[in-house]
Each structure stands twice: as structure tokens, then as C-alpha cells.
Amino acid sequence: MPETILIVDDEREMADTCARVLRANGFNCLVAYGSAKALALIDSERPALVISDITMPDSDGFEVARRAGKNSPKIPVVLMTAYHTPEITRNVEQAGAAGYLRKPFPNAELIATVKMILGQHVDGKA
Numbered sequence: 278m279p280e281t282i283l284i285v286d287d288e289r290e291m292a293d294t295c296a297r298v299l300r301a302n303g304f305n306c307l308v309a310y311g312s313a314k315a316l317a318l319i320d321s322e323r324p325a326l327v328i329s330d331i332t333m334p335d336s337d338g339f340e341v342a343r344r345a346g347k348n349s350p351k352i353p354v355v356l357m358t359a360y361h362t363p364e365i366t367r368n369v370e371q372a373g374a375a376g377y378l379r380k381p382f383p384n385a386e387l388i389a390t391v392k393m394i395l396g397q398h399v400d401g402k403a
Contacts, residue, residue, distance in 0.1 A: 280325035281305040283326070285309045285333075
């Protein structure tokens, strides 16, 4: 059974594109267009991985990572952002995230990151 990944981004096009790419590579995807919905889905669906944008109007990805880590510590979170500063890297680590993606990122980087976090071989063989 394919693993489920939750994509969280208030930019619908970005969230939907990530989900489409991951579905094409054999993953089930849930999409949330804000952190409140994401937190509810983390609690109810228990995805294998959460990929969340950092900057959102209702909360931020750091809060998603902290709350996911507190409520569901076995669910890794990867954050994504268009902002590239040393402070972002520190904040990602402090929030307990498994890593982050720099927007815009190629589809191959998204897939490789997901497979690495979930412990799969990048070539697709488990």
C-alpha cells in the first residue's frame, strides 16, 4: 500500500503540483491549503510525511512542524520556502523538521527528498 504524504501550502497551485508529481510516483497525497486543516489531517489521517510551506497566513510551517512533532512524533516534516537565509536553516532545525526544500525546486528534488526521508532508494527500489 502506498504511503500517504500531506502537502500543506496556501498557494493552491504549488500544493496541487507537488501532489500531482508525488501521485505520479506512486504516493497517496492529501492536500491542505492552510495549517489549521493540516493539523486536523495530521491527527486524523496520520500521514507518513508532511511537506509544508513555511509562510502561510493562518500560521506558519514551523508551527506545523512543532505541533506535528508534539502530537505525532513519528511523522517527519519537510518545510519548503522561497526565502533562503541562515536564519531559516536554524529555525528549520529548531522546529524539529527533517529538512527543507528551497522553492522553486525541480520535481526530481521533491521525489528524491521524499524517498530519502521515507527510507526508500532514490532509484525507486525499496
